[in-house]
Amino acid sequence: MAQLSDDCFAFNGPLLPVDDAERLIAERIVPVTGCENVSLRDAQGRVLADAIIAPVNVPPFDNSAVDGFAVRGEDLSPVADKRFAIADRVAAGHAARQPIKPGQAIRIFTGAPMPEGADTVFMQEDCRVDGDGVVVPPGLKRGANRRLAGEDMRAGAVALPAGRRLSVQHVALTAALGLTKLNVRRRVRVALFSTGDEIVEPGTALPRAALYDSNRYLLAGMFARYGAEVTDLGILSDDPQTLSRAIAEAAAGHDLVVTSGGVSAGEADYVKSAIESIGRIVFWRVAIKPGRPVAMGVISGGKIGANSGEGAAFVGLPGNPVAVFVTFVSVVRPLLLRLAGALPEPLVAMPVLATFSYKKRKGRREYVRVSLRVAADGAVEAVKYAQDGAGVLTSLTETDGVAELGEDVTEVEPGTTIGFLPYASLVG
Secondary structure (H helix, E strand, O other), X not given: OOOOOOOOOOOOOOOEOHHHHHHHHHHHOOOOOOEEEEEHHHOOOOEEOOOEEOOOOEOOOOEEOOOEEEEOHHHOOOOOOEEEEEEEEEOOOOOOOOOOOOOEEEEEOOOOEOOOOOOEEEEHHHOEEEOOEEEEOOOOOOOOOEEOOOOOEOOXXXXXXXXXXXXXXXXXXXHHOOOOEEEEEOOOEEEEEEEOOOEEOOOOOOOOOOEEOOHHHHHHHHHHXXXXXXEEEEEEOOOHHHHHHHHHHHHOOOOEEEEEOOOOOOXXXXXXXXXXXXXXXXXXXXXXXXXXXXXXXXXXXXXXXXXXXXXXXXXXXXXXXXXXXXXXXXXXXHHHHHHOOOOOOOOOOEEEEEOOOEEOOOOOEEEEXXXXXXXXXXXXXXXXXXXXXXXXXXXXXXXXXXXXXXOOOOEEOOOOEEEEEEHHHHOO
16 A cells, blocks of 8 residues: 655655655555465566475485586595596486495486485596596596585575565576465556647547657556556546546556656646645656656555555656656656565666766756667777657667766766666666
């Protein structure tokens, strides 16, 4: 439930820093309740409701890491080649017929259980077969090329914590533990609108002075990548009563209502007043570019999570598509993860060298669309896209990610180290 206090959550300053927005969301939003068991094949992108405790060791037995010959470490010579009699052959999925004896070697393959008494494996390319024996070189460390039982995961250890949003590698680990079903939180239910008399649905006739709606498709795809259940409620006209009624109705069956457009300070921007008539605005205007006019609020009467809070959460995003993308990443993403009960997933920017000059206002975080290239000396460089406009969708399709310029940065020159966030890390 969106547990939002009347005082300490509200922000009345001119512009809210991005870090403060994320902190307020983390402090005041409570995850939705409700869980379900899903199969491993349906688990990707879901959020674990309970920690997974490993029921078995992984691997369950000592095994060979290479194709080669298993021997006893105490039989090795530190200074000279040594010949061992080949006593057995062990393939993966099979076990040695008897314990290894002094002076013996056992032909073994990757993944096969270590024979009882053997603790070291020579790689086959380092050995020389000599009739019914094998000659091994000196100098191999005892225990080499042996994978110990439980070295990947010990039985009883926490394999994955509650709140982990599952990616393919997490699902693979649960499969390696022998699990077939996982207890996950229910999906966050999101209602999605676009607003504006100038916006029309793709595939319909395009009137003069109208634009096809791209924001709902961008947002629906990103919400889906983060595991949300999206209800696309189409396009709302610029009418205060229509907006209030439609948003209130959507709140009754969803955890989060998201709109794009209509949150600026223009005469025809009605979303803020619509929310104030059916709930309240928590913050409006964030110190970010592009995307400053982003609103966060609560819609009264909606049901979310534990059904004990004030109502459904609301986020009003700007109308320009690049601003929608940036504000989704900086505001909606942490809110959605919190609602889903997921652990925080900080975005870590990689350092690259700027090839461009850029000036910005202190106190505002800015995201500059860039492409990467490798310089002659091997350095990774960021090349700024030629057009800065928040409505230029090609700036997202023809670049590799964004340069994140923090609040304290006022100027970038060629050669300046800046932080780069690839699109792959931003879209879930």
